[in-house]
Amino acid sequence: MRLRNLFIILIALLTAAWVLLIVQTPMQSGVIFYLTELLTLACIIFLVYFYRKVVMSMNSISDGMELLHNQDFSSKLAPVGQREADQIISIFNRMMQQMRNERLRLREQNHFLDLLINASPMGVIILDFDGKITTMNPSAKKFVAVGNEAIGKMLNELESALAQEISKIDDESPHTIRLNGTKIYSCSRLSFRDRGFSHPFVLIEPMTEELHRAEKSAYEKVIRMIAHEVNNTMGGITSTLDSATEALRTMTAETMQSDAEELCKVMEVCEERGYSMSRFITRFADVVKIPAPILKPSDLNDCITRSKLFMENLCSEHNITLKMNLSTEAVSANVDTILLEQVLVNIIKNSVESIERDGEISICTLPSPSQIIITDNGRGIDKETEPNLFSPFFTTKTGGQGIGLIFIREVLSNHGCRFSLQTGNDGLTRFTIIFP
Secondary structure: OOHHHHHHHHHHHHHHHHHHHHHHOOOOOHHHHHHHHHHHHHHHHHHHHHHHHHHHHHHHHHHHHHHHHOOOOOOOOOOOOOHHHHHHHHHHHHHHHHHHHHHHHHHHHHHHHHHHHHHOOOEEEEEOOOOEEEEEOHHHHHHHOOOHHHOOOEHHHOOOHHHHHHOOOOOOOOEEEEEOOOEEEEEEEEEEEEOOEEEEEEEEEEOHHHHHHHHHHHHHHHHHHHHHHHHHHHHHHHHHHHHHHHHHHOOOOOOOOOOHHHHHHHHHHHHHHHHHHHHHHHHHHHHOOOOOOOOEEEEHHHHHHHHHHHHHHHHHHOOEEEEEEOOOOOOEEEEOHHHHHHHHHHHHHHHHHHHOOOEEEEEEEEEOOEEEEEEEOOOOOOOOOHHHOOOOOOOOOOOOOOOHHHHHHHHHHHOOOEEEEEEOOOOOEEEEEEOO
C-alpha cells in the first residue's frame, strides 16, 4: 500500500477518535476537554502540514521513478516547497536532462552510423549469435547478389558463390576471394562487443578494379620496355640482313660461290624471323593501347551477325556449327561496335580452339537486361583454372601468349559490363556478358 494511503488512513482514525471524544465527554471537565480538542485539532493540522511537506515529496519522487521505468526522459518534476525534497528533485531533473541528451546523442550517432553503413562502398553483413544474417547494407546485397530474402538465413544457405566462400572463413584475418577470375574481393569476418556480448559481422571490400589497375600498370611498363628494346635490336638485325641479302643477289655468276644461294636463303629466313619476333612483341604492346570506347546506342544482334559472318569460314574448316539464337525483341546497349565485335571474334576463336573439331557454338541474346551468351561444347574449364582466366599472360594453350582474355577483360570493363566464363554441370562452357 502506498504511503499516501497509509497517511490518509491515519488522519481518518484520528478524526474518528476526535469525533468520538466530542460525543462521549461533552460535560466532563470543560477546560481539559477543550484543551484535548484543541490538541487533537493541532495534531490534525500538523499531519496535514506533514503530508504536504513529506508525503507529497515522496509522491513526487515516486512519480520520478515511474518516469524512469517508462524511460520518459522528456518530463521534469516540479518543486514541492520542501528544501530537502527540492534538492533531490533538482538532482533528479539534472540527471533526466543528461540522460535525455545522452539518448539524443546516441540516437543521432546510430542514425549517422546507419547512413554511413548504407552509403559505404564496402559490403557489411551483420550476423546473430547463430550465424544468421540480421542486416545487409546495399553494397553487400550487390556483391552477394541477393535481396531482403537473405535476412534470417545463414551464409552457406544462399545461392551465391561469394556467400559460400565467405562462410568458409574461420578467422579474423583478411581473405582474398576470386570469383571466376573476374571479380576479386577482400573479405574479413570480425566482431564487436555490445552490452557484454560479441556480435559477428563480415566486411566485403571489392578489389577487382584496384588489382586490375595495378596489373595493367605493371605489365604496361614491362611490355613497353620489352617492345622498345626488341624493336631496336631487331631493327638493326633486319637492316643488316637486308643489306647482306641485296649484296648477295647482285653478285655476278662468276664471283658467286656455290654456297652463296644457300647463304641468301638463310639470311631470308633470319630476316623473316626478325619480323616475326617484332610482330610477336607488338601484339603484347597492343594490349596496353586499347582505345577508350566511343559509346553509342547499338543493336547487339547486328554486332553478332557481322561477327558470325567473319568467323564462319574458320568454323567450317574445323567442322564446327555456329548457331545463332537471337532474341526476337530488340537487344540494345551503349557500346563501341568495333571493339565489341573484336571481343566477339576473340571469344568465338577461343571456343573453336577449345572444341578443335566437330562441335557446336551457340550465340544467344536476352533483352532484359541486355546480355550475350556464347556457349560451346569444347574441353571445358576446370575449377583450378577458373580463378586465373583473366590474369595477365595466363594461358593453357601450347605456345599461347595469354593476352586474348586480357583484351576481352579490358574492353568489357571499359564498357561497364559484368562478365563470366564458366563450365557448367552440363559440360557446356558459357561466356556471359551482361551490359549496364
